[in-house]
Amino acid sequence: MEHLKVNTIGVLTSGGDSPGMNAAVRAVVRTALGENMRVYGIRFGYAGLLENDMVEMNMKSVSDCLQRGGTILYTARSKEFAAPEGVEKAARILRQAEIDGLVVIGGDGSFRGARDLTAAGIPCIGIPGTIDNDIACSDYTIGFDTAVNTVIESVDKLRDTSKSHHRCSVVEVMGRNAGYIAIHAGIACGAIAALVPEVPFDIDRDVCDRIKKTLHLGRSHFIVMVSEGVGNTEEIARYIKAQTGVDTRATILGHVQRGGSPTGRDRIIASRMGYYAVKLLRSGFGGRVVAIREDNIVDYDIDEALSFHKDMDRELYHLVGTISI
Ligand code: ATP
Numbered sequence: 001m002e003h004l005k006v007n008t009i010g011v012l013t014s015g016g017d018s019p020g021m022n023a024a025v026r027a028v029v030r031t032a033l034g035e036n037m038r039v040y041g042i043r044f045g046y047a048g049l050l051e052n053d054m055v056e057m058n059m060k061s062v063s064d065c066l067q068r069g070g071t072i073l074y075t076a077r078s079k080e081f082a083a084p085e086g087v088e089k090a091a092r093i094l095r096q097a098e099i100d101g102l103v104v105i106g107g108d109g110s111f112r113g114a115r116d117l118t119a120a121g122i123p124c125i126g127i128p129g130t131i132d133n134d135i136a137c138s139d140y141t142i143g144f145d146t147a148v149n150t151v152i153e154s155v156d157k158l159r160d161t162s163k164s165h166h167r168c169s170v171v172e173v174m175g176r177n178a179g180y181i182a183i184h185a186g187i188a189c190g191a192i193a194a195l196v197p198e199v200p201f202d203i204d205r206d207v208c209d210r211i212k213k214t215l216h217l218g219r220s221h222f223i224v225m226v227s228e229g230v231g232n233t234e235e236i237a238r239y240i241k242a243q244t245g246v247d248t249r250a251t252i253l254g255h256v257q258r259g260g261s262p263t264g265r266d267r268i269i270a271s272r273m274g275y276y277a278v279k280l281l282r283s284g285f286g287g288r289v290v291a292i293r294e295d296n297i298v299d300y301d302i303d304e305a306l307s308f309h310k311d312m313d314r315e316l317y318h319l320v321g322t323i324s325i
Contacts, residue, residue: 006101006123006281008038010054010094013071014045014106014113017258018131018143020266021071021105026062027274028103033059035282040099044074045106046081046113049090054097066267069146069259075106081113091120101281103274105129105142108306111289115302123286125277126302129270131258134178136308137300138291142273144180145265147257151185154253155223159189168211168222168248170237174257175227179312181257186225186320194320195236197229198312203236206321208243214325215244222246225320272297 011028013021025041032039041061042054055061065072080086094102094117101123104114107130114124128135131147151173158169171191173181179196186194192214193207201207211222224240226233237250262270273290276297280288289305291298300308 005284006037008040008099009101009103009278009281010040010042010049010097010099011057011073011103012042012045012049012105013073013075013129014104014110015075015077016107016130017071017075018129018141019069019146019258019260019262020142020270021129022062022065022068023262023267023270024105024127024129024142024274025071025073026066027271028278029057029062030059031275031278035278037278037282040097041073044076045078045110046086046090047076047078048074049093050078050081050086052093052097067261069261077109084116087113087116087120091117091122094122101125101286103127103277103281108135111302111306115287115306118287118302123281125280125286125299126289126305127270127273127277128289128291131181132175132178133180134175134310135291136310137289137305139294140269140292142266142270143258143262145263146260147174147181148184148188149263150257150260151181151253152188154256155185155189158251159221159223162221162223165247166220168224168237168240168244168246170224170226170233170240170248170250172226172228172233172250172252174253176229178229179227179317182225182227183313183316183320186223187316187323189223189225190324191223191225191320192324194225194227194317195230196227196312196317199314199317203239204243207236208240210321210325211240211244211246215246
């Protein structure tokens with residue numbers, strides 16, 4: 001959707017936070033200032049927008065945030081906003097503040113809000129920020145690389161103790177509907193299996209038999225990666241112990257995976273996307289999602305972006321098991 005020239009923009013982070021969001025906010029602010037635009041930081045996502053919680057940003061507002069995890073704008077979820085009256089109220093507040101374009105950094109839910117706000121007359125651009133890498137229109141989402149590296153660091157430590165005790169560690173990682181973290185970290189940590197919500201598995205064939213087989217070959221420690229979307233991590237651990245006789249413990253990594261200083265990859269992609277989003281608004285475009293495809297920054301209509309389907313890379317999935325035996 002093409003609009004009139006945008007001179008003042010807002011930026012917010014929405015849904016779950018992810019490392020690298022600050023790099024995107026910084027790029028949005030600095031690019032906008034470079035274009036002689038005014039830019040407001042809206043705190044606590046759409047919830048804060050409905051409360052008029054915004055502050056004008058200058059160059060210094062985003063100093064010293066590039067290397068920090070979390071989001072300096074804070075984030076939230078808002079039921080009130082998702083209703084039609086909420087969207088209308090938000091559009092009214094933005095018009096009152098003379099904000100004529102908005103950058104929304106978040107996941108699919110946040111993009112649906114951005115689509116509705118665009119329809120209500122405020123052109124919005126979405127930037128994919130979530131550690132799960134589960135946004136179908138983009139090969140990559142901001143925060144994924146940092147999250148995978150956080151898991152690797154923790155599992156390397158678990159491996160030390162697993163090895164000392166001849167143990168199996170069943171590690172639950174984030175990913176309600178997507179197994180990207182489990183598969184990537186599984187490969188990087190030498191897991192014997194990665195159990196993910198997208199691929200049906202047979203615990204005997206895919207885990208226990210592999211453990212028994214490699215026990216015979218003299219292997220004494222095992223890592224099994226499980227996406228949170230699979231559920232029953234404790235139960236899986238008990239079952240493995242019962243079937244293999246190997247002392248098996250479940251570890252749920254939890255929210256540590258969302259934290260930490262963003263990796264170079266996350267900072268760079270976030271910066272490129274933030275820059276690109278402002279250029280789109282400046283050129284009069286709204287209702288778009290910024291994405292990355294084969295290392296090129298591209299953009300899609302929001303509805304089109306939401307209609308994409310992302311297939312699990314089966315080759316990567318099978319790689320976990322193949323190289324662990
Ligand atoms: P994450 O990947 O971290 O879950 P997300 O952006 O998908 O990120 P949601 O909680 O789904 O997170 O959405 C964030 C906010 O976007 C919601 O709190 C709500 O205000 C708004 N939103 C979600 N779905 C819609 C919708 N269908 N229409 C309008 N607004 C929506």
